[in-house]
Amino acid sequence: MQSGIYIAALTGTVIAVGVINAQSGLSMAHDSRTFELRTYTAEPGKLEALHARFRDHTTALFERHGMTNVGYFVPTDRTDTLIYILAHESRQAAERSWQGFGNDSDWQDAAEASRVNGRLVANVDSVFMSATDYSHLK
Numbered sequence: 001m002q003s004g005i006y007i008a009a010l011t012g013t014v015i016a017v018g019v020i021n022a023q024s025g026l027s028m029a030h031d032s033r034t035f036e037l038r039t040y041t042a043e044p045g046k047l048e049a050l051h052a053r054f055r056d057h058t059t060a061l062f063e064r065h066g067m068t069n070v071g072y073f074v075p076t077d078r079t080d081t082l083i084y085i086l087a088h089e090s091r092q093a094a095e096r097s098w099q100g101f102g103n104d105s106d107w108q109d110a111a112e113a114s115r116v117n118g119r120l121v122a123n124v125d126s127v128f129m130s131a132t133d134y135s136h137l138k
Contacts, residue, residue, distance in 0.1 A: 032131035032138045033087045034094055035070065040082045041123040047080055050120045054082070057110035062086060065097040065104065070137075080122075091128060 042050050059069050070085040088094035101107055114120055131138040 027133045028130045029133045029135060029138050032135075033068075033089060034091050035129045035131065036086045036088065036094060037127045037129060038084050038086070039125040040084075040121050042080045042082065043119050043122045044080070046118070046120045047082065049114060049117075050082055053110060053114040053120065054084075057107070057114075061101060061104060061107050061110075062097075065100045066093060067097045067101075094128065 040050065054072065059072075062069055066088070068087040070087050072082065072084040075081050075083065086094075088097060
């Protein structure tokens with residue numbers, strides 16, 4: 001299957017517009033923002049310090065750099081993990097936002113201060129996503 005835009009018509013009226021993802025076959029919304037699902041595994045004993053860094057610094061800095069904080073979560077069966085979702089206008093906007101964030105002196109100061117007693121994060125996984133055409137969140 002190829003990627004591309006499809007339009008279904010019935011008696012001359014457009015009834016569905018979406019984008020087909022060639023790898024998954026899912027119908028993606030043509031007007032979806034780019035969402036980013038990030039999973040952080042904290043170093044042993046450092047999850048609360050990681051929460052404090054996000055609460056006190058990171059979320060505001062994300063907004064400063066054009067990222068939308070969608071939600072922050074902790075798994076009910078793991079004690080070392082923070083999961084969150086950001087929204088970006090596009091994948092290119094995400095790249096620009098992350099670059100600006102990484103170069104922000106306020107972020108660099110906050111990150112350095114939070115690591116005084118050792119690294120907070122052991123691993124970061126990131127997945128970029130688009131909403132499906134039937135998703136309420138786009």
